[in-house]
Amino acid sequence: MDITRLSPDDEAGCADAVAVKNAGLKVDCPEMTPQTPSGYANMLRYGWDMVPSYGYLARDADGTAVGLLDVGANTYDNLNQIWIDVDVHPDHRGRGIGSALVEYAEGLARDMGRDTVGYGCLDLPKGDAFARRHGFVQKAVEVNRRQDLTGLDWGVVQRLYDDAVAASTSYELTKFTGPVPEELLEDMVTLTSSINDAPKDDLDIEDDVFSPGRMRAYEEAQSKSDHTVYRVIAREKSTGALAGHTVIAVERERPHIGEQHDTAVDRDHRGHRLGALVKSAMLLWLREAEPALTQVDTWNAESNNHMISINEQLNYKVIARILAYQKKL
Known part of the structure; x- marks a missing residue:
């Protein structure tokens, strides 16, 4: 061989x-x-x-x-x-x-x-x-869930969005595709780092290290891979602080396929249903912007109960469980 x-x-x-x-x-x-x-x-x-x-x-x-x-x-x-x-x-x-x-x-x-x-x-x-x-020693379980947009009850999405808006009156939404505007870049790096609060279970890993250069590298890689990146950000009205965001990339080769890349809420702004707000707002946007889109896949630690509860409201179903292992050489 x-x-x-x-x-x-x-x-x-x-x-x-x-x-x-x-x-x-x-x-x-x-x-x-x-x-x-x-x-x-x-x-x-x-x-x-x-x-x-x-x-x-x-x-x-x-x-x-x-x-x-x-x-x-x-x-x-x-x-x-x-x-x-x-x-x-x-x-x-x-x-x-x-x-x-x-x-x-x-x-x-x-x-x-x-x-x-x-x-x-x-x-x-x-x-x-x-x-x-x-x-190898098992350290974590990751779950692949898929949202079937063809079977999605858009009334449920709208109600989730409306309820989240009512619970987050101190915040407003910003939406864009492509690169993060330069004036938001540093704050976007800080917000993206909030993903490190997601469960790691028993994995022997350090926190992800984010920087403006890495953010721009991510945007470049997705663009060169022919993906359209959609981003919804929740901002605090009084301060302009970036409080939460969600990101979905849609393939151009197969425009019926999308992938959830990130959803995170800054720890100082939790408790206002911002996760539900940005995810439901994203869906309502994509319904108009990407009419060919029929599925969105996401990955979560099986122990990430908060994010899973939102996903289940949005018609995500389990596709696969992935066992994660590590080995010291």
């Missing part, structure tokens, strides 16, 4: 990588959104915020793509860690390919001077057994 790093310019290789990944999803969790070759290539080029991910394709002796290793190595924070995904084509499982990819990933971590490997897999007995066999 040959393991080689993929280039985002290798169209055939990216297509093979996505074929491996999607074949596994079809068997293990067909409800999850499949990837596209162009979307995968963009992750290798730009990542989430201009920190590209690494893709390594495993090929059999005859050149058949049989496995895929994806590696994320943050350069903003948590510099002691990498996070990996391992996919093996269902037709080639049980041959040690996944184990070889984990071993390869651990070698990469050591070469980078990193001593911790994080690993995520679907909540399936075989996935858990594989992780534990390789010395």
